[in-house]
Amino acid sequence: MEDILIVKGGTPLYGSIRVSGAKNAGLVLMVAAILAEGETILDNMPRIRDVEVMTFILNELGVRTEWKDDNSLAIYSPPGRIKTKTSYELSRMLRASNLFLGALLGREKEAAISLPGGCDIGSRPMDLHLKGVQALGAEVEIEHGYIYACTKRPRGNNVYLDFPSVGATENIIMMAVKTPGNTVIENAAKEPEIVDLANFLNSMGAKIRGAGTDVIKIEGVSELKPVRYAIIPDRIEAGTFMVAGAISKGEVLVENVIPTHIYPVIAKLQEAGAVVKETESGILVKAGDKIRPVDIKTLPYPGFPTDMQSQMMAMLCLAEGTSVIVENVFENRFQIVDELKRMGADIKVEGHTAVVKGVKKLYGTKVRATDLRAGAALILAGLVAEGETVIEEAIHIFRGYENIAQKLNHLGAQITVK
Ligand code: EPZ
Numbered sequence: 189m190e191d192i193l194i195v196k197g198g199t200p201l202y203g204s205i206r207v208s209g210a211k212n213a214g215l216v217l218m219v220a221a222i223l224a225e226g227e228t229i230l231d232n233m234p235r236i237r238d239v240e241v242m243t244f245i246l247n248e249l250g251v252r253t254e255w256k257d258d259n260s261l262a263i264y265s266p267p268g269r270i271k272t273k274t275s276y277e278l279s280r281m282l283r284a285s286n287l288f289l290g291a292l293l294g295r296e297k298e299a300a301i302s303l304p305g306g307c308d309i310g311s312r313p314m315d316l317h318l319k320g321v322q323a324l325g326a327e328v329e330i331e332h333g334y335i336y337a338c339t340k341r342p343r344g345n346n347v348y349l350d351f352p353s354v355g356a357t358e359n360i361i362m363m364a365v366k367t368p369g370n371t372v373i374e375n376a377a378k379e380p381e382i383v384d385l386a387n388f389l390n391s392m393g394a395k396i397r398g399a400g401t402d403v404i405k406i407e408g409v410s411e412l413k414p415v416r417y418a419i420i421p422d423r424i425e426a427g428t429f430m431v432a433g434a435i436s437k438g439e440v441l442v443e444n445v446i447p448t449h450i451y452p453v454i455a456k457l458q459e460a461g462a463v464v465k466e467t468e469s470g471i472l473v474k475a476g477d478k479i480r481p482v483d484i485k486t487l488p489y490p491g492f493p494t495d496m497q498s499q500m501m502a503m504l505c506l507a508e509g510t511s512v513i514v515e516n517v518f519e520n521r522f523q524i525v526d527e528l529k530r531m532g533a534d535i536k537v538e539g540h541t542a543v544v545k546g547v548k549k550l551y552g553t554k555v556r557a558t559d560l561r562a563g564a565a566l567i568l569a570g571l572v573a574e575g576e577t578v579i580e581e582a583i584h585i586f587r588g589y590e591n592i593a594q595k596l597n598h599l600g601a602q603i604t605v606k
Contacts, residue, residue, distance in 0.1 A: 190582070192606040193604070194604045195576065200439075200475070205441070210381060210424075211238055212379075214230065224411075227262055230418075233261045233419060242284065251270060269296060287362070289301045289335060290360060293326055294367065297339050298337065300335070314355075314356075320347045320349070320356050320359060344407075347371065349377075365394040368408045372405050376398075378400055380420055382404075384420045385399070386400075394406070421449075435503040435569075441467065441470050441473075484511070484514070496561070498521070502524075502565040507546035508546055511544045515541075528566075528569060530555055531573055549574055552577040555577060560587050
């Protein structure tokens with residue numbers, strides 16, 4: 189299994205690069221497809237490890253999947269009942285497996301979901317998910333590492349989320365669309381992936397209003413029909429490539445991107461001195477003469493995305509001055525700091541705050557990808573470091589980026605996969 193990336197630093201990137209479909213939209217839409225019986229086709233799907241594992245989970249529940257072409261996935265949701273218990277083995281490989289809670293309750297009125305547990309970036313509890321499905325009539329028990337949920341008389345209801353959790357909002361939507369009555373989610377997550385889920389379900393015959401705002405209203409329906417649907421482009425992949433252009437002192441055109449989805453990143457790159465322009469075919473990023481320090485606070489959408497925090501940190505290691513990064517969404521998302529310090533960075537962490545003092549140079553050495561976004565950020569640091577950066581546990585990166593080495597090499601990078 190390819191698990192090592194070697195990045196030779198020092199080459200500015202030039203040219204255009206195309207963004208793939210969004211991992212975090214593709215995953216939840218694959219799950220939502222079980223809410224209709226028949227063949228759903230999802231277009232613009234990225235060929236990444238997380239999507240592959242999600243097909244395995246669907247298959248184990250009795251839902252067949254087939255790639256129609258490179259990026260079109262067919263999902264055959266059979267008539268009648270499907271299995272309602274996910275396996276621990278597959279679920280622990282993919283946190284998004286917890287999205288079957290709402291979808292199975294919506295379709296089968298019961299679900300047995302392996303508790304995903306924490307991951308490198310935080311404890312990631314599911315209390316808000318459970319509160320949501322219980323409000324719609326589910327009885328929940330947690331036993332032997334599993335959430336057992338079932339409902340005899342599901343009923344629409346009002347749910348207030350203490351925190352605008354993406355996953356909890358998605359689980360409640362997927363249960364509510366086939367639950368009799370009206371459901372209102374207050375303080376809902378507003379991420380573009382939530383809007384994509386609602387658009388997909390509405391095209392199947394659901395009645396969802398207000399997705400993208402903090403109040404979502406859902407009127408339950410008895411039946412949904414399968415459709416063909418193209419998912420949105422990946423705003424985090426787009427942001428990663430925009431930083432690649434800025435950090436490498438090059439000029440990159442990022443294609444197949446929706447600018448409104450990535451405004452906070454555009455604003456921070458401009459603040460750091462890069463020239464960022466929207467064009468007909470995408471977003472053009474031209475590095476500035478120098479990288480200026482900027483302060484970042486991660487927040488739920490439309491705030492600065494936590495999934496771009498590590499990539500910006502890598503760039504700010506080379507700023508002319510000191511930047512302060514506050515991580516407000518996940519309690520343990522500074523694991524990259526030790527790896528960047530191995531490359532010569534000067535970063536101090538105090539709780540949720542990282543103080544990044546810019547240095548003149550980074551040096552290539554052996555580092556480890558601790559999670560998906562930290563791994564991508566190490567590639568960016570490697571692009572400008574002196575010498576070679578050897579990134580181990582690169583599997584984390586392949587979980588969420590389609591052909592990342594090939595795409596960056598097309599712009600002049602020198603990355604090999606081993
Ligand atoms: C989604 O995770 C994304 N994953 C994450 O992307 C992303 O970082 C996150 O949203 C925030 O934008 C997918 O869509 C598959 P949350 P999710 O529920 O749904 C706390 C990537 O790199 N919380 O919004 O798990 C939680 O612990 C990944 O692509 C509770 O306390 O995120 C966290 O601190 C990483 N109780 C915060 O809320 C709950 O019941 C945000 O979590 C649920 C969440």
